Amino acid sequence: xxxxxxxxxxxxxxxxxxxxxxxxxxxxxxxxxxxxxxxxxxxxxxxxxxxxxxxxxxxxxxxxxxxxxxxxxxxxxxxxxxxxxxxxxxxxxxxxxxxxxxxxxxxxxxxxxxxxxxxxxxxxxxxx
Numbered sequence: 001x002x003x004x005x006x007x008x009x010x011x012x013x014x015x016x017x018x019x020x021x022x023x024x025x026x027x028x029x030x031x032x033x034x035x036x037x038x039x040x041x042x043x044x045x046x047x048x049x050x051x052x053x054x055x056x057x058x059x060x061x062x063x064x065x066x067x068x069x070x071x072x073x074x075x076x077x078x079x080x081x082x083x084x085x086x087x088x089x090x091x092x093x094x095x096x097x098x099x100x101x102x103x104x105x106x107x108x109x110x111x112x113x114x115x116x117x118x119x120x121x122x123x124x125x126x127x128x
Contacts, residue, residue: 008051009044015096016043020075022092029080039075043067068093 017040024031046067049055057063072085 005048008047009041012047013040013044016040016071019089019092019096020071023072023075023085023088026088026092027080027085029076029085031075031079035075035077039071042074043071 017036020031020036020039024036046058049058058067068089069082069086072082072089076082076085
C-alpha cells in the first residue's frame with residue numbers, strides 16, 4: 001500500500017478547513033482566515049501520524065481530544081466557550097465522516113485506516 005504524505009495532508013487540510021468554516025458558521029463566532037488555515041494544517045499534520053504504527057499513542061482518545069482542542073484554540077483564540085466550540089467541531093466532523101463513509105461504500109475509492117479516510121490513487125485518476 002502506497003500512501004502519499006502530501007495527498008493525506010492536502011485531503012485532511014481541506015476537510016478540516018471546511019469543518020472549521022462550518023463551526024464558525026454554526027457558532028456565529030468569527031475567526032481569522034489565517035487561524036483557520038493554521039488549525040486545518042495542524043489537523044492535516046496530525047493525520048500523517050495515524051498511518052505510522054510507531055506513533056500508536058496518537059490513536060488514543062486523550063491525544064485526539066488534545067489535538068482537536070488545540071485546533072479550536074488556534075482557530076478561535078480567546079473567543080467564546082471552547083467546550084461549546086469543541087462540541088460543534090465534533091458534531092460537524094461526525095457529519096463529514098458519515099458522508100465520507102457513505103461515499104466510500106458506493107465509490108470504493110476511499111479507504112479507511114485507523115479512522116482516517118484516504119485514497120490510494122492519484123486525485124487526477126479519481127476525477128477523470
